[in-house]
Amino acid sequence: MGDIFERLVKNYGPLGQHRERAHGYFAFPKLDGEISNRMNFRGKEMIVWSLNNYLGLANHPDVRKADADASAQYGLATPMGARMMSGNSDYHEQLEAELAAFEEKEDAILMNYGYQGIMSTIDAICGRHDVIVYDAEAHACIIDGLRLHPGHRYVFKHNDVEDCEKQLERATALIEKQNTGGILVITEGVFGMAGDQGKLKEIVELKAKFDFRLLVDDAHGFGTLGERGAGAGEAQGCQDGIDLYFSTFAKSMASIGAFMAGPKVIIDYIRYNIRSQIFAKSLPMPFVIGNLKRLELLRTKPELKNTLWKNALKLQQGLKERGFDIGKTDSVVTPVYMKGGVEEATAMVMDLRENYRIFCSIVVYPVIPKGHIIYRLIPTAVHTDKDIEETLKAFSETKEKLVAGNYKVSMIPDMAEKKA
Numbered sequence: 001m002g003d004i005f006e007r008l009v010k011n012y013g014p015l016g017q018h019r020e021r022a023h024g025y026f027a028f029p030k031l032d033g034e035i036s037n038r039m040n041f042r043g044k045e046m047i048v049w050s051l052n053n054y055l056g057l058a059n060h061p062d063v064r065k066a067d068a069d070a071s072a073q074y075g076l077a078t079p080m081g082a083r084m085m086s087g088n089s090d091y092h093e094q095l096e097a098e099l100a101a102f103e104e105k106e107d108a109i110l111m112n113y114g115y116q117g118i119m120s121t122i123d124a125i126c127g128r129h130d131v132i133v134y135d136a137e138a139h140a141c142i143i144d145g146l147r148l149h150p151g152h153r154y155v156f157k158h159n160d161v162e163d164c165e166k167q168l169e170r171a172t173a174l175i176e177k178q179n180t181g182g183i184l185v186i187t188e189g190v191f192g193m194a195g196d197q198g199k200l201k202e203i204v205e206l207k208a209k210f211d212f213r214l215l216v217d218d219a220h221g222f223g224t225l226g227e228r229g230a231g232a233g234e235a236q237g238c239q240d241g242i243d244l245y246f247s248t249f250a251k252s253m254a255s256i257g258a259f260m261a262g263p264k265v266i267i268d269y270i271r272y273n274i275r276s277q278i279f280a281k282s283l284p285m286p287f288v289i290g291n292l293k294r295l296e297l298l299r300t301k302p303e304l305k306n307t308l309w310k311n312a313l314k315l316q317q318g319l320k321e322r323g324f325d326i327g328k329t330d331s332v333v334t335p336v337y338m339k340g341g342v343e344e345a346t347a348m349v350m351d352l353r354e355n356y357r358i359f360c361s362i363v364v365y366p367v368i369p370k371g372h373i374i375y376r377l378i379p380t381a382v383h384t385d386k387d388i389e390e391t392l393k394a395f396s397e398t399k400e401k402l403v404a405g406n407y408k409v410s411m412i413p414d415m416a417e418k419k420a
Ligand SMILES: Cc1ncc(COP(=O)(O)O)c(C=O)c1O
Pocket: 112, 113, 114, 115, 116, 139, 141, 188, 192, 217, 219, 220, 248, 249, 250, 256, 257, 258
């Protein structure tokens, strides 16, 4: 008989295998100081491009005050228990009502985390005769939700509406053959890696030909897209066609928690059947009150979104002018595509951090194909022109070094945190 633990320590997985050299630097780095455009990393101040603090709310004085006052008044315990049993409050219901109104839906339900919220929603609303049609680049939480789904699922090529239609034809044929069940299409408002918006309008238009319900994960669109910041549905003029609208509070709201908005009867159904909320403690009061304050600022301070976009467009324009490939982004998420191995990518990141004081995240194999590197830059409303200019200069110089082969190393540099 094998021992599970023995097997695990023989293979730590594609990223875990580098942990002895990477931990605390390339993976699990520790950023210190106030969350902002510049933070400290290993004792040095860096321009940070890794945080989804899009609107700069993380350290907004009104937000900090609301968080502090609610913590002082309620602590982290209140309310105790799951919402259904003993953990409900007027504040929870107020936040749900405000989110629903903002998203122009009848009702909304709060979730403790987006990841488990989406998984559990899929589990709650889809039965074994239902078919799920989803985008190939859907976030891990959607993929894990599919793992809970006992019925069929069909994937369509990323943002390919023609293929989505093909999968809808297959799904419809299956439902007709079964003579029972329905179809749920799942996609995203903004794909967080490449920054391209989901083709929501075109997918909604498919409702003229097919019967289905549409669930959109708009984690990166909420607060950043649309006239009022209501997200990708608002930006594309098709919010009405989105049956279930989801966002986390972990990005624009710089907090914890998430919500799903939709028709009252369906949100009520989810409320009484979503296992991850029914069998878990409700969001503590400081999170709920803190999120009410964030939502108020998101709604009433359009200048935050405007500054975010000014910065994003300046960064994206500057990169393009310098010959960088930033792909198909039509959101503020700014990927920079380069070619090189994992080792080269880490050596380049080290140069960026140690010599240029730029902190950004890299994505390498096995998340993307071998030989490719993606730098993922997240502009925010608190970045400055100086941050952008310094970053563009650093990127131009390090790219030259990459092309010249200066970063060719045989192993990932050993930058692991050494504990005494
Ligand atoms: C697209 C998307 N959906 C869902 C989640 C999960 O949300 P949470 O962090 O609230 O669990 C994330 C990441 O935060 C995300 O990027």
